[in-house]
Amino acid sequence: xxxxxxxxxxxxxxxxxxxxxxxxxxxxxxxxxxxxxxxxxxxxxxxxxxxxxxxxxxxxxxxxxxxxxxxxxxxxxxxxxxxxxxxxxxxxxxxxxxxxxxxxxxxxxxx
Amino acid sequence: xxxxxxxxxxxxxxxxxxxxxxxxxxxxxxxxxxxxxxxxxxxxxxxxxxxxxxxxxxxxxxxxxxxxxxxxxxxxxxxxxxxxxxxxxxxxxxxxxxxxxxxxxxxxxxxxxxx
Numbered sequence: 321x322x323x324x325x326x327x328x329x330x331x332x333x334x335x336x337x338x339x340x341x342x343x344x345x346x347x348x349x350x351x352x353x354x355x356x357x358x359x360x361x362x363x364x365x366x367x368x369x370x371x372x373x374x375x376x377x378x379x380x381x382x383x384x385x386x387x388x389x390x391x392x393x394x395x396x397x398x399x400x401x402x403x404x405x406x407x408x409x410x411x412x413x414x415x416x417x418x419x420x421x422x423x424x425x426x427x428x429x430x431x
Numbered sequence: 432x433x434x435x436x437x438x439x440x441x442x443x444x445x446x447x448x449x450x451x452x453x454x455x456x457x458x459x460x461x462x463x464x465x466x467x468x469x470x471x472x473x474x475x476x477x478x479x480x481x482x483x484x485x486x487x488x489x490x491x492x493x494x495x496x497x498x499x500x501x502x503x504x505x506x507x508x509x510x511x512x513x514x515x516x517x518x519x520x521x522x523x524x525x526x527x528x529x530x531x532x533x534x535x536x537x538x539x540x541x542x543x544x545x546x
Contacts (some may be wrong), residue, residue: 353534360523362537365472408474412533418487419533421474 322347324411326422334430337365343409349414352385352392357424358405363414366394366407369418432435432505434458446510446545452507452541454522461527463505464535468519480505481527482510512545519543 325332355363367376367422369392374384375414380390380403383396392411395429396403406424413420435456446449456463459463465477479487494516496508505522519542523535 351533355535362540363535366535368534376487410535417533419535421476423473426445 322413322418322422322425323421324409324422326409326425328358328425330428332428335401336398339399339403341394341407341409341426341427343369343392343411343422345390345411345413345420348389350389350417352389352412353410353419354383354392354406355392355410356405358363361405363408365419373395399427401429401431403427418430420429435524435538437520437541439541441501441542441544442538443544443546444509446512449508449510451509452455452520452522452543454505454507454538456505456522456524456536456538457504458524458536460524460536461502462498462525463502464523465505465507465524466521468483468521468540469517474521476534477507479481509543512543514545517543517545 321428323346325363331339335345353368356366357363367383372389374385375419380397382402384393392409406426408424409422410419433502438453462481464479467475467477476489478497483499495529498506510519519540521540522538525533525535
């Protein structure tokens with residue numbers, strides 16, 4: 321079946337270090353979305369990438385969509401304690417346009 | 432954020448109880464979703480409703496029964512649950528499958544504990 325793999329599962333960094341999480345799909349995606357879930361909270365939409373090779377930035381966050389539209393990454397520059405949480409990617413795939421979720425990457429930031 | 436609300440926020444129930452979770456969206460969306468989120472597991476899509484019609488049911492046990500009386504309200508009726516059903520139950524809404532606007536807006540969730 322269609323899968324979206326996300327790595328790493330956990331990441332522990334010192335404040336100020338960079339962080340990257342990667343998503344890889346077994347099939348070509350129509351688009352990919354990224355969500356953030358703070359501890360004790362619910363997933364909140366961050367961004368959607370649609371075009372092959374697309375790069376979008378939100379302050380210290382950089383999102384990329386691969387040329388083949390099968391992989392994506394989220395890079396955070398100079399992490400802060402407010403970046404703590406779990407980052408999920410979700411890819412839209414198939415004719416039925418089903419949203420397939422990655423397992424998420426949990427980020428912990430040491431002050 | 433008050434676009435999607437869920438009640439109750441916390442629920443403790445015995446295995447023989449019957450309870451219902453409620454979700455309401457104020458975003459004018461046409462699709463609503465129920466997800467189960469357990470510790471160290473991915474988000475599990477349970478049900479999808481589009482324009483009040485169930486369009487997806489992902490092999491969910493019959494002890495979970497969804498109801499969507501209109502496009503703004505979604506219920507999850509629970510009966511004879513098992514301890515392994517303890518989890519965070521998240522409701523979400525979107526413009527709708529196939530619209531190109533599948534961005535999902537989540538409610539705060541109901542944390543369920545089954546004893």
